[in-house]
Amino acid sequence: MNFELTQEQLQLQQVAREFAQNKLLPGVIERDETSVFPVDLFKEFGKTGAYGLPFPEEFGGAGGSYMDYVLAVEEVSKVDGAFGISYSVDTSLYGGSIMNSSAPDAIKKKFLAPITYGEKIGSFGLTEHSAGSDAAGQTTVAVKKGDKYVINGAKCFNTNGPLADFTVIYSLTDPALGTKGMCAFVVEKGTPGFTVGKIENKMGIRTAQVSELHLENVEVPEEQMIAKPGEGFKLAMKTLDGGRIGVAAQGLGIAEGAFEIARTYMMQREQFGKPIAKQQYLAFKMAELQTKIESARMMVYRAAWMKDNGKPYTVPAAMAKMTCTNVAMEVTTEAVQMLGGNGYMKEYHVERMMRDAKITQIYEGTNEIQKLVISGQLFR
Amino acid sequence: MNIIVCMKQVYDLKDLKLKAGEEFTPQGLDRRVNPFDVFALEAALTVKDQNPQTKVIVLSMGAEHTEKCLIEGLSMGADKAYRLNSSGFLDTVATSRRLAQAIHKIEKAEGMADIIITGIQSTDSGNGIVACMLSRILSRTLVSSAAEISLTGNPSKLEIVKRCPDGFEKTEHDFPLIISATKLNHEVRYPSFPRIRQANQAKINIIEPSPSKKAMSSTELIRIAKPGRRSRNVIVNDDVQAGTQILLRMLQEDNIFTR
């Protein structure tokens, strides 16, 4: 057993940390207010190979591990949670769909390599208005026509949707078959009939672009079908297992970011003649929060380790996602409290972090759905 | 083209808090690459961007732990790394002489260096004279305070934008050259993650020093401590003999001299 990061991982963590501090931090408040996605910064960070960290080099990846990827998502999320999810969806939901699929290697490479260094952006279309927690309730349909498929339907809440060059669209071949007929395609931006619908106006992660995607007689070549009919649901679930580790890392990062702001503030802010950090009530609270952050960290690192080592990770990923995101919500809420009135003001960051934290408990399976996953294997 | 970049592993002094008179111990301090040496490497890499045939070699003197800074150099884009084995304190003269010897050895193996770049100073000892000494020992032209370098013309020369107190000075030079780099006019690149992995697996070449008498330290390190602060200015009016004694005693009292 070894709890130490490798020299390589420490170095990678440092690079991500410096990028977050030097590039993401300036302007993060303004971006939150204007809801503008920092395309240039996203591309710049991409040059490090960050988005391809968990993928093998033969597919254009950076040849690292899931653990490496977790460290990078954690670091950027300490400063900018919205950047964290755009990254995470790009890598683990879009990239993960491609890598986990049974598509031929050439197709995998074709659709994975362009995103790993940030030249192209990916998104993941599973959720529909009628299919949220119950992803099987889909109505988008793909019908075979010659060597193409024609897709009709609509997706909603697509992170990176308006930006994406490639989107994995999950759809049914025959509604009567339900998930037994679920398949998945890579649909390219600009394909006739494929359009961006309503762009959501959100509580948090405001710079992440989340939208509806409409599909009206969208013709896609058969080779872009990455999951054959009947394989789509499994692909989506497997990919979400990996995605949840990414969201867990995002939650952990947000919690750590808010914790550090509160910690420094408490040493400076004086009331009743001494720094508020000297109030044992507050100091104990911080001790509890730090302990929770550490336990969350252990859970997400372990889930990533299990994935990297070929062990079953569905349940560890669900547990990590639930733990880290609950810790994110608790720590950010308490951080606002620690800063008092200032905590409620935008320039102190923690109110944004609190708004960002909330979504982590909802997407990629709400925390109730994580309990469904965990309890599902308990009483089999 | 060959470029040798000298990189030093320094203590990260950002969290160092010493009281007046308190002795410095490196305990608990992280080590990092001297930030000015990162500028030196970045400058070298901009030449490599222009001419991809360029071989960038990083050189660091120190014990095994200094390899960490060479790995960082390789991660950013250097092609080869050499560590000049050394431990314990060496003064700047000895350091420069040993580096010069190592540079000769590297040049034997890799070919002449067209450019040697160092950071303008280190953030720990801060002497800022290694580049000057190398220039003297190796008899090569020195250009200090470079904020930007680039190849120009055919046959190529090096254009250097030098940071001066009131602005910048642009000059053109033939090779070989020694340059000291200061804060650059452009950003330092982030290493890519695949390069980080390759760097951690790369071979670090070790050079054992063969120090001549001249390359031994002529200064002995006794202790490093934060000077005590005098709250008032003192003017000593006594004659030279007596005045010197008084000054010496005051410096001893403030822990600047210990014997």
Ligand SMILES: Cc1cc2nc3c(=O)[nH]c(=O)nc-3n(C[C@H](O)[C@H](O)[C@H](O)COP(=O)(O)OP(=O)(O)OC[C@H]3O[C@@H](n4cnc5c(N)ncnc54)[C@H](O)[C@@H]3O)c2cc1C
């Ligand atoms: C900002 C944002 C970004 C998103 N990004 C993406 C994306 O990129 N791609 C994508 O495909 N989707 C995305 N989603 C969709 C997201 O995954 C879903 O919103 C989420 O899974 C919940 O589905 P729902 O909103 O339909 O809620 P519902 O399923 O309607 O749930 C409502 C409530 O009921 C609870 N609930 C439902 N079923 C059960 C049950 N069986 N037992 C107990 N409680 C239950 C839920 O936990 C929740 O509290 C995103 C959503 C948001 C808000």
